[in-house]
Amino acid sequence: MSFIDYFLSALFLQAGYNSALVAIGAGLLGLSAGSAGAFIFLRKRALVSDAISHATLPGVGLAFMIMVAFGSDGRWLPGLIIGSAISSAIGLLMVEWITRKTRLTEDAAIGAVLSVFFGFGIVLLTVIQTMSSGRQAGLENFLLGSTAGMLISEAATIAVAGALAAAFVFLLRRPMTLVAFDPEYAATTGVNVRNIDLAMMGLALIVTVIGLKIVGLILIVALLIIPPVTARFWTNQVGPMIGIAAAVGGLSGYIGAVLSAAEASLPTGPIIVLVAFGFFLISALFSPLRGGLASALRHQQFQRRVHRRQGLLSLARREPIYDGLTLRILRRSGMIRRDGVATARGRIAAQKAARDEARWAIARRMLPDDSVIERYDGLTPIEQMMTPDQIAEIDRMILAQQGAKA
Amino acid sequence: MIDDLITALGAEFVQLSLTPIVIGVLAAVACALPGNFLLLRRQALIGDAISHVVLPGIVGAFLVTGTITAVPMMLGAGVAAIIAVVMIEVVKRLGRVEPGAAMGLVFTTLFAAGVLFLEITDTSSVHIDVQHALLGNLESLIWFDADGWGSVLDPAALATLPPQLPRLAIVLVGIGLFILLFWKELKISTFDAAFAGAIGIRTRLLSFALVVVTAIAAVAAFDAVGSIIVIAMFVCPPASARLMTNQLGRQVGWSALFASISAILGYVFAGYGPGWFGSPYAVSAAGMIATISGVILILTCLFGPQRKRTGQRAEA
Known part of the structure; x- marks a missing residue:
């Protein structure tokens, strides 16, 4: 079967149950990433999610080591996800702590947290490589994402979590819009701005940890940033913008996963990112509102x-x-x-x-x-x-x- | 005890550890120096963006020339860094989006393109891969022909130093000269761009020059130590130094000191630390250097004499 044939059959979910599930999972992941990213983008904190995603790595490593210590093989995805969520939450709180307690600005805090957590994560990965069970751990795949050899249960976990995150965005859309545009006004109407900010970043965190397996932690931030920037070219209104961002994210995830399934040697993350960039490029050139x-x-x-x-x-x-x-x-x-x-x-x-x-x-x-x-x-x-x-x-x-x- | 120390710092040390440590220090300081100005200009993440686009630059240079010699790779990386800066500006203007989002969009896309190029083209004959790009190969930069401290003065042995060492030394001197020569201009335009413009400093040109210097530091350091250290050294030592003093000159000095401490301790802990816990394997030096710089930052966040914003009351 040629690449094109396979691509078309996979695009319409005809290439087997497993790859269909992976594609749907990636699509739902993109959907929740695009819509959550839209709020973060409007709040002008896009790069905070970069710190969050890099801060997952030590958690992945530690979770693996703990699970091995308890006698499992350490590759159980939900366990790795929980570990990465905890360490990226610590990273997020560190960014907040540094900006609040010292005179350093948020961008410095982001840069510091992402590089230090990532560096420490790499130290842990090199430790794991020396462990007897660590040689085939495949934890490097969390850097750039890989859908090759993904288990059905893993794809299902990602699909369900992606759908839940999207639902969470839908529930919180009103307070998040308010906080993104006018935090002072939001505070006067009784919205707890700090909590909503944390919830927004919490969403980025959820998207990041469930996206680790498919997109990888270096590039997941693209799925939070590119769809809203793309959507911004088509509309000046919040509601439609979130819809468009969700659609761009979903389509990027779906098409990217299908493309990488058709060419299994390629890492999934970069393909999804480049598909999203393709949407951005088309919008930047041809959008009637502010395209080039x-x-x-x-x-x-x-x-x-x-x-x-x-x-x-x-x-x-x-x-x-x-x-x-x-x-x-x-x-x-x-x-x-x-x-x-x-x-x-x-x-x-x-x-x-x-x-x-x-x-x-x-x-x-x-x-x-x-x-x-x-x-x-x-x-x-x-x-x-x-x-x-x-x-x-x-x-x-x-x-x-x-x-x-x- | 003394004997132990002498053996530890003996011929084997010179051969295996001296050059990586020196290279680590040179790379760390080369990144930390321009990092001071980026930090004060709230452009700390430019370093992050640039070190991500070094990968596509190197892959691009490989695709064009078919070799991985140093000069084309550094040129390619430099070109990629400039392309990235221009792209960020275009996205910012065209989409009217905040700089952070524009930066995130550009560097993830370019990095993704770099990874994909790398996977598609046949680079199996040469040694470039994503791991290497992230982690560098500090541990492998050993000095084969050294047979003790005497080699430091031996021209024949010195000629066989890893090429990264003299290269980084030249880059560091260049960066130091740039900062010294343009000290007044950099200082004024960093703290008060409008005033700098009024007294005839070409602020835009200077900003661009700073980005170019940053890119040069990133590219030179990247080859030896990988992008994690590059990002960490652009941000962490200057950030720690900022919490130590209110004077720019002292801040630059502190940042160089913190960068050197991170590089030396990081390398020593990575190479010898696991042995103290009974493990025969070393861990990643690049990761450990970044980790140490983070520990220094946490310490200065807690105890740095100038950690508070001016006028901020001490919290109860």
Whole structure:
């Protein structure tokens, strides 16, 4: 079976019960990561989750050693998850403690916790490698994730935990939104900000520990960060943003797991991350709201309007035009001939622009504090901003001025 | 007792442990020095981001040149670091997202790409893998031709030093010179960027130069000691030093001291510590050095004379 065939059959869950379960588990994991990550992103604490995820490693190592000491083979996933949860909770509390008790900033605390916990975890892993039962422990797979040889029970654990985390996000969505946007206001309405903050980070922690097996601890943070950043390109509203982030996370997890199942030698984590980045790239380029393409088009349109307006004003004042872009725009819209002389249409448009400019000048002097004036951009015709009565009055003042000059 | 010490520091020590310790200290100090300024500018995590993108840079350089000689690898890593900084800026502007999220997005993606490249291409003939990237190979940087302390003065033996040692020494001198030459500019722009701009310091150029210096430190240290130490040394010694003093000059001095202590104690504990517990195996020196720097940080958090924010009352 070719790679494509296998990929397609796996994509529609036709490649066997085990890989289907892994794909669903990764999808649910991504779903909960995307939605939990959205709140952390809005709270501007995205990188705290990086400290949390790196801080899992000593827990994994210690849990393994403890389980071996009690005579099991040490690879029991729930035990490793509990161990990693405890050590990353300690890491999270350390970040909080350092920022609260000392003058170090949060980013320094994050960097310190993630590197030190990770370093200590590596020390433990090298100890485990010297243990007789540790040689085939495969704990290195927790660094980058691996779904190869995953047990059905493990996939089921991840799927259930992922679904539970997503439900938890759904239950806490209102207080978390409030705290993310306006912690002071949230506090006045009786929300315990510190607890909600802890719950938010607790969610990141849950996502991290259940994602260890599939995505690995170095890259799980991507699944918390990339989906909300992607979602931010499509909407300015919280509800839809969380929905989109959850969908992006879920799809990344699902497609990534399927891809890596089709090519078993590849580590799962990097593939899931790159799929998520693919969603980000598409959004960053093509989103109509603030994608690169849309902004470029908007910029170009604005530039054209400015050049057209300035060109017409120059025509009205009978000033020569030298700017190449202005000449091109005027020529294309039939305002001037090839030799630069204004056409009949061009003269009319130029007069209109000049009149508009004169009206605006009066309006700015007449109503300096008016909200309409604040929206003056030198491009919008005054007819779109003011009533005919106001414009008639402005015209009377222009006439009076010209009379005074004459 | 004295005899024990002399044997412990004898020929075998020079051959097996001296160079790793020296390299560890050089790498740790090279990272800690620019780390001071990153910390004060609230850019501590730039070091984290850069050390993650070193991997794709090295893999990229390997894909282009087909070898793992030092110069192309360092160039590749440097290019990757600059690409990452530019990408972070683009994501920040385009998506209007906070710097942390932009950084997280960029370095995880680049790291993932690096891992994937590594797995897809046939790198079995050469020695690069993810483990190596994370942990370095400090323990293997031994000095074969040394036969005692006399070798330190023996040109023939000195010529066979691991190449990482002179390389790191040069990088460290370069970083030290950069900081010395631009001390005034760095200091002013770190504490008051607006004032620095007003008196004609090109703050943006200086920030970029600082990032480049950081990248150079990361790349040079990475090759010898792996990215864990790099990240830990960018953050922990400067953070501990910040809690010791209110003066930038002293802070830089403290950070270099803490970095050296971490490197020396970390290596000794990793190499000899398990023996004290009766285990014949050594543990990861890189991990242990990071751990020691964390212990120093905890101690300074608890006892550092300047640990409180200015004006903050002592908590009851």
